[in-house]
Amino acid sequence: MDQRNLLRLSAIAIAALVLWGLAFSAVFDLLGSDAGQLSVYLVNKGLFAAALLVVLAKWGGLRRYGFERGRSWWFLLAGAPFLLLTALLMVNPESPYGLGMAAASGWVLVSIFVAIGEEGVFRGLLWRALEDRGILATSLLTSVLFGAVHLVGLFAPIPWEIVASQAVFAAGVGMMFAAVRLVSGSLLAPIFLHALFDSGAVVAAGGVQEMFSDTMSVGRLLGPGIAFFVWGLICVLVIRRRRRTTGAMPPAPEVAGCAT
Numbered sequence: 151m152d153q154r155n156l157l158r159l160s161a162i163a164i165a166a167l168v169l170w171g172l173a174f175s176a177v178f179d180l181l182g183s184d185a186g187q188l189s190v191y192l193v194n195k196g197l198f199a200a201a202l203l204v205v206l207a208k209w210g211g212l213r214r215y216g217f218e219r220g221r222s223w224w225f226l227l228a229g230a231p232f233l234l235l236t237a238l239l240m241v242n243p244e245s246p247y248g249l250g251m252a253a254a255s256g257w258v259l260v261s262i263f264v265a266i267g268e269e270g271v272f273r274g275l276l277w278r279a280l281e282d283r284g285i286l287a288t289s290l291l292t293s294v295l296f297g298a299v300h301l302v303g304l305f306a307p308i309p310w311e312i313v314a315s316q317a318v319f320a321a322g323v324g325m326m327f328a329a330v331r332l333v334s335g336s337l338l339a340p341i342f343l344h345a346l347f348d349s350g351a352v353v354a355a356g357g358v359q360e361m362f363s364d365t366m367s368v369g370r371l372l373g374p375g376i377a378f379f380v381w382g383l384i385c386v387l388v389i390r391r392r393r394r395t396t397g398a399m400p401p402a403p404e405v406a407g408c409a410t
Contacts, residue, residue: 156279163271188256195263202270215274216337225334228385229343236347248356258349265344272296274337289328289386297321315368319375325382332389
């Protein structure tokens with residue numbers, strides 16, 4: 151598949167990612183379903199992740215989009231700020247952890263589905279469609295679009311300031327995940343970090359609704375989002391400079407020292 155067709159498929163996948171959840175929720179509301187929130191999320195996110203994997207497997211194969219073993223574990227250093235935030239959320243003494251084992255396991259599974267779906271679209275399919283523009287442009291475009299997709303929250307009963315802050319946070323996370331993907335050479339690395347953060351945040355808050363109501367604020371989102379974006383951008387610029395100097399991916403320790 152050429153780049154133009156990849157771009158078209160990416161646009162369809164992004165639109166599907168945005169509309170799928172809205173349509174799914176609308177159908178459940180219309181039917182008056184009494185299914186619990188966890189059940190709805192499991193079906194919703196699980197079906198999208200499965201459908202995306204089928205599409206990617208058919209059009210090029212999963213390995214083409216990054217579903218392969220990474221080159222190195224040094225990506226953990228590129229994603230260090232994100233890991234630190236995850237740890238802080240999980241050790242916060244104010245976190246209620248109000249979920250039983252079954253519910254917590256279910257939300258962890260939802261987080262994995264979300265990570266596969268979102269990373270598969272942005273750092274997988276869209277990444278391949280844009281990669282001929284260079285790693286800096288690809289990183290910036292995929293990150294900004296990832297943030298923009300989160301503006302769909304404007305259609306939900308959430309204050310616009312929170313939605314805008316979520317978009318900034320997502321763009322920052324996207325830039326750091328771009329660096330993680332470059333260092334690792336695999337889509338599995340950002341999927342792992344994405345799922346780890348989402349599951350940790352939901353379980354610590356005691357549920358997805360509690361997470362949005364108790365932990366979301368403009369300050370808690372904007373600050374980390376901007377910091378992540380700057381860190382990820384520095385990492386990407388260092389990687390690009392090393393590649394231009396050596397003509398190939400530099401040794402892992404050099405890539406990992408993103409801030410030097």
